[in-house]
């Protein structure tokens with residue numbers, strides 16, 4: 483398939499919108515990461531998203547809307563908490579899991595009776611949804627398992643030849659995917675951490691929220707090897723189906739070094755020297771201390787750049803943050819490393 487490379491001019495967005503209306507696939511820039519969009523109400527088009535990504539079909543897709551009032555097309559019931567979160571955080575990097583209406587296709591929701599919805603904070607995305615005149619289902623626009631794309635060139639490298647068009651906009655401002663919150667019970671539950679934190683949500687709702695069990699780092703791996711620090715995912719079944727697959731993986735082998743910052747730096751230098759002496763190409767990801775927003779912005783792009791440079795091994799310094807933005811970045815970092823952790 484020939485993929486059209488489009489810009490974000492009005493004319494190009496209008497062309498992309500007609501592709502969506504015809505049941506085609508268009509990659510689009512959002513403020514978090516690039517998405518791979520299709521008409522959320524067209525089962526065949528949504529099935530094509532799974533094919534293009536090579537994505538397991540039980541992994542449901544986020545539906546993107548351009549006006550809060552479009553919630554009414556997707557869900558039969560809104561709670562005061564849902565309305566409060568919409569008013570506080572939309573458009574923005576917060577996805578709400580709500581009861582779905584019967585006519586939202588099973589293909590879109592992976593057969594669940596809920597649907598995940600968000601309003602992205604990117605003009606190109608909002609214009610595209612408005613012109614297509616339908617909610618747009620869009621997972622991240624990467625080949626399944628690869629790091630999420632935060633730049634048009636990353637989308638082109640994964641999706642050229644597989645989809646109808648790519649809307650090439652600016653680099654994504656946030657750099658990690660939206661926070662996903664399950665709003666189907668009284669206690670909102672964070673299924674995927676993001677730059678909107680539990681603290682932000684609690685401040686908006688005036689009540690406690692909780693994290694899904696699977697996000698507690700310790701429940702995700704066991705039997706750490708004392709020499710390499712390597713651990714294994716232990717088959718835990720998380721609520722957000724996407725969280726159970728190996729994710730965000732660079733081509734290189736990757737290890738996360740965790741511990742007190744000076745020791746982490748030393749250990750990275752030591753391992754780098756050691757590996758380079760035996761002819762391996764080593765890449766390092768070490769963010770400034772507590773620069774979590776920047777880490778979120780740069781993390782996936784760094785992984786892709788290091789892969790493009792052809793490094794064999796990536797050594798990444800863990801961020802120490804138990805529930806803020808650093809925690810959200812760590813969620814991605816540990817997954818990309820396949821929970822390969824060395825403690826110092």
Ligand code: TXA
Pocket residue numbers: 512514515516517518541542543544575577579591594596597598602620621622623658659660661662673674721722723724725
């Ligand atoms: O920032 C984002 O959210 C980006 C941009 C494109 O909007 N999208 C994104 O989509 O990250 P994706 O498909 O890569 O991740 C969606 C996550 C997955 O972990 C999926 O399992 C979860 O949301 N999810 C989707 N629908 C769900 C539902 N009904 N219940 C629970 N989890 C759901």
Ligand code: MG
Pocket residue numbers: 621622630
């Ligand atoms: Mg994804």
